[in-house]
Amino acid sequence: MTVSLPRTAALGAIAALTLSACGAAPDTASTTADGKNAATATSAADFGGLDALVTAAKKEGTLNAIALPRDWANYGALIDGFEKKYGIKISVENPDGASQDEINAVTSRKGQGRAPDVLDLGSSFAISAAQQGLLAPYKVQGFADIPEGQKDAQARWYNDYGGYISIGCDAKRVKSCPTTFADLLKPQYKGQVALNGNPTKSGSAFGGVWAAALANGGSFDDIQPGLDFFKKLKGNGNYTPVESTPATVEKGETPISIDWDYLNAGYAEEFKSKGVDWKVAVPSDGQFSQYYSQAINKDAPHPAAARLWQEYLYSAEGQNLWLKGYARPALMTAMEKAGTLDKTAAAKLPEVSGTPSFPTEAQQDKAKTVLGQGWAKAVSG
Numbered sequence: 001m002t003v004s005l006p007r008t009a010a011l012g013a014i015a016a017l018t019l020s021a022c023g024a025a026p027d028t029a030s031t032t033a034d035g036k037n038a039a040t041a042t043s044a045a046d047f048g049g050l051d052a053l054v055t056a057a058k059k060e061g062t063l064n065a066i067a068l069p070r071d072w073a074n075y076g077a078l079i080d081g082f083e084k085k086y087g088i089k090i091s092v093e094n095p096d097g098a099s100q101d102e103i104n105a106v107t108s109r110k111g112q113g114r115a116p117d118v119l120d121l122g123s124s125f126a127i128s129a130a131q132q133g134l135l136a137p138y139k140v141q142g143f144a145d146i147p148e149g150q151k152d153a154q155a156r157w158y159n160d161y162g163g164y165i166s167i168g169c170d171a172k173r174v175k176s177c178p179t180t181f182a183d184l185l186k187p188q189y190k191g192q193v194a195l196n197g198n199p200t201k202s203g204s205a206f207g208g209v210w211a212a213a214l215a216n217g218g219s220f221d222d223i224q225p226g227l228d229f230f231k232k233l234k235g236n237g238n239y240t241p242v243e244s245t246p247a248t249v250e251k252g253e254t255p256i257s258i259d260w261d262y263l264n265a266g267y268a269e270e271f272k273s274k275g276v277d278w279k280v281a282v283p284s285d286g287q288f289s290q291y292y293s294q295a296i297n298k299d300a301p302h303p304a305a306a307r308l309w310q311e312y313l314y315s316a317e318g319q320n321l322w323l324k325g326y327a328r329p330a331l332m333t334a335m336e337k338a339g340t341l342d343k344t345a346a347a348k349l350p351e352v353s354g355t356p357s358f359p360t361e362a363q364q365d366k367a368k369t370v371l372g373q374g375w376a377k378a379v380s381g
Helices: 050-060 075-086 099-108 123-131 203-214 224-235 246-250 261-274 303-313 316-324 332-338 361-378
Strands: 062-066 089-093 118-122 157-170 193-195 256-260 278-281 289-296
Touching: 050 062, 050 075, 050 303, 062 099, 062 118, 062 303, 075 089, 075 303, 075 316, 099 118, 099 123, 118 123, 118 203, 118 303, 123 157, 123 203, 123 289, 123 361, 157 203, 157 261, 157 316, 193 203, 203 224, 203 256, 203 289, 203 361, 224 361, 246 261, 256 261, 261 278, 289 303, 303 316, 316 332
Parallel strands: 062 089, 193 256
Antiparallel strands: 118 289, 157 256, 157 278, 157 289
């Protein structure tokens, strides 16, 4: 999801699983006896119900995924849970890939059996993919409960899990851990501040730049102060171009990492056994919240499995697994009302104050353009 580190990728070293180059599943596997085709189904009901979808997905037998690190927001448990429940094998290609890598795979492999079936994208990248006509409209059963502003009106993408930009810090290597963006400019952090990916490709790094903008007089309409901040951080020697991963943290190459709170919180737990004291703070001066979006490739080689995967992710089981990974699920409010939320997991979320707000599609498009044109220049040299 990163990124390039992805998706930043996750701070976790994960072996890349290669996708098999098998051919596309036969049409009969994705078509019901009465001629309903999973590739054009816009809901489970449209295909004849969830049971019919499960049957068709099992016949396909495989789901092609991309850029899903097992230690990213508890994806390992989600993948294992889906495979155990339905007996469908999930092949994950390039687990540490970025959102843009996912889009590139869809466009370059159109019509191929190894094309990705499903995508997990930073929201600005999901909007871009929809604009390019790459995504299939599909409403999961919980679609109505996804908050307005966090889903595409045509159901080509919708938010699933998210959190806040945070600052992770190796307290054994850094005497006084920074808790705000203003702190990051202090001279004692020379060569220590990293992003989890390249913001022109990675949703988490993109969020890091936007949070920096909000901390320095910017807004959803103006991300430029974020570029100016990193230019200043680069100029005073504090910014390192090394993209943070668990390996770079353990080696001491990236002792301070700007990343989503659910990733940093998960790493704090993971690093304990490795002797790393990883502290996490949501900066009060740059509180930026964002969600990742799920989508289905319009030309998915396994269209029934792709739709069943979405249904699983937006079920109470799937949403609570996000929560156990310290991520805030999109259906959290609805599940709280329905009494299906894992309250123990919810109580472990990093503390933040206030109600999050989110940029519009137009604001994200504008920010992405500004970043694409100015990022390299800001941190060059």
